Amino acid sequence: MLTFNSNKFIKSLKERYDAIPYIQGDGAAKVMVADTIKSNGFNPEDAYSFISKEMGLSSTLSDGEWKKLIDAAIKRCDFFGQSLKEFKEFLKGKLSYQEMFNLAAACCGINPALLTQELCLNKIDWTKVVETLIKTPVDSKVEKVVETPAVKPAAIKEHKKVEKKTPATKTSKGIHMCKPITLVCEKTGEVKTWPSYRACEKELYGDPKKGHGTVCQLLNPKKGLKHLPGGWALPKEEKVVKAPAKKAASIKETKSKVVKKTLVKAQRSSTKRPVCQMKLDKKGNLKMVKTFPSITEAANATGINHTSISKSVTGTYQSAGGYIWKSAEAAA
Numbered sequence: 001m002l003t004f005n006s007n008k009f010i011k012s013l014k015e016r017y018d019a020i021p022y023i024q025g026d027g028a029a030k031v032m033v034a035d036t037i038k039s040n041g042f043n044p045e046d047a048y049s050f051i052s053k054e055m056g057l058s059s060t061l062s063d064g065e066w067k068k069l070i071d072a073a074i075k076r077c078d079f080f081g082q083s084l085k086e087f088k089e090f091l092k093g094k095l096s097y098q099e100m101f102n103l104a105a106a107c108c109g110i111n112p113a114l115l116t117q118e119l120c121l122n123k124i125d126w127t128k129v130v131e132t133l134i135k136t137p138v139d140s141k142v143e144k145v146v147e148t149p150a151v152k153p154a155a156i157k158e159h160k161k162v163e164k165k166t167p168a169t170k171t172s173k174g175i176h177m178c179k180p181i182t183l184v185c186e187k188t189g190e191v192k193t194w195p196s197y198r199a200c201e202k203e204l205y206g207d208p209k210k211g212h213g214t215v216c217q218l219l220n221p222k223k224g225l226k227h228l229p230g231g232w233a234l235p236k237e238e239k240v241v242k243a244p245a246k247k248a249a250s251i252k253e254t255k256s257k258v259v260k261k262t263l264v265k266a267q268r269s270s271t272k273r274p275v276c277q278m279k280l281d282k283k284g285n286l287k288m289v290k291t292f293p294s295i296t297e298a299a300n301a302t303g304i305n306h307t308s309i310s311k312s313v314t315g316t317y318q319s320a321g322g323y324i325w326k327s328a329e330a331a332a
Contacts, residue, residue, distance in 0.1 A: 004046035007138045012036050014134050020284040027286045027324075029126035033133075034318040048117035054136060055129060057120050066097035069119050073101075077273070077329040078314040080108045080115070095191060102182045102193045106235060110316060112193070113180050118315065181215055186231035204229045274328035275313055277302070291328060298325075 013036045023029045037047045061069065070088060074081045083104045091100055105112035121129060181200050182193045194200035197215040205211030217223040218234060227233040275298050277289040292298035295313065299306040304321035311317040312325040319325070 002041040004042045004050065005040075006050055008040060009036065009042065009047060009050070010133060010136050010138055012040055013130070017130060017134050023127055023130060023284055025286055026126045028280060028284045029130045030122075031280065031286070031318065031324060032130060032284070033126065038318065045111065045114045045117070048114060048121065051121065051129060051133065052117050054133060055121065055124055057117075057124075061098070061116075061120075063097055066101060069116065070097055070101055072119055072122065073115075076315075077327050079310070080104065080110055080314055083108055099182075099191045099193065102180075103191055103235060106182050108314075110314075111179075112182070115315075182235065183228070183232040184235045186227060186233055188231075191235065192232075200228075200232075204232060275309065276326050276328055276331040278324045278326060278331065279322070280324070286324065288331070289323065 013033065016032055016036055017023075020032075023032065033047075033051070034044075037044055070084055074085050074088070084101070087100050087104045095103070101116070102112045105115060179197065180193055180195055181197055182191065183200070184191050194203065198212075200215055201211035201213075202208055205214075211228075214225065214228060217225040218228060273295075274291055274293055275295055276291050277298065278286050279289055281287050292301060295306060295309050298304070298309055302321060302323075304323075308317060308320035309325050312320040312323075313327055
């Protein structure tokens with residue numbers, strides 16, 4: 001993905017906005033933002049972070065705000081919402097709402113940071129988000145820096161030499177190091193989320209010079225690293241942890257059972273729930289195309305991949321097969 005450029009993003013969004021006489025509905029505004037991010041090849045997490053700052057949203061949430069966020073996610077009636085509902089019933093009082101949210105997201109394969117930003121923006125109204133962003137002034141000075149001036153042949157040779165010395169993997173590694181990481185302590189059953197890989201390594205090793213890259217090794221099964229100092233490991237539902245304290249062991253066993261039960265229930269309910277096939281008309285309005293009794297029947301009738309439709313319904317994908325998919329409850 002390309003490095004996020006706020007000027008380019010705002011300009012592209014303004015062009016889309018000017019091409020449509022008016023935006024009808026919150027869903028159409030959200031799709032406009034998502035299409036702008038996708039067409040420019042930006043990382044959605046970087047784009048949503050920029051939008052959140054422009055809208056004046058706080059980067060940290062209180063426990064009460066996390067509770068409201070979880071309730072909003074449950075109302076979406078998708079796979080993740082069903083999972084959260086089960087976690088809330090069985091783990092209330094044993095985990096904080098933030099830990100509960102991050103654990104459910106990890107089990108569903110969803111980026112918790114990106115989903116948190118999206119749900120916070122949902123509360124504002126996406127029409128207001130678009131109208132605020134298109135009024136954001138564009139810094140012309142930044143655009144001038146992007147243009148590359150004429151360079152002498154000698155300078156070009158020196159530039160090539162510098163490029164050869166720079167490792168190709170350094171950029172991608174740096175991106176991963178900034179992502180949040182959720183781990184479970186095998187000794188106590190405690191679940192904790194760090195804002196980045198490096199923050200996790202610094203805290204667990206107690207020395208900024210030690211532990212660099214160990215979280216990446218933990219995420220890669222081929223490296224053979226199973227846990228970090230203090231017994232911190234990746235949350236695995238099939239793994240039974242032997243803890244010295246009986247209370248910690250019972251919490252860990254409860255989590256494992258809840259995860260299995262949640263995934264089975266949510267999977268069944270999400271595939272059997274009616275889904276709506278929708279698309280945007282020329283005016284930018286979201287129009288209903290057809291309603292199917294389930295995702296399976298929708299995939300069979302349209303020939304669109306089952307997984308793609310499912311991820312579009314949950315919000316992981318913006319569209320599938322050129323259409324926007326929503327659960328019948330969300331489309332109502």
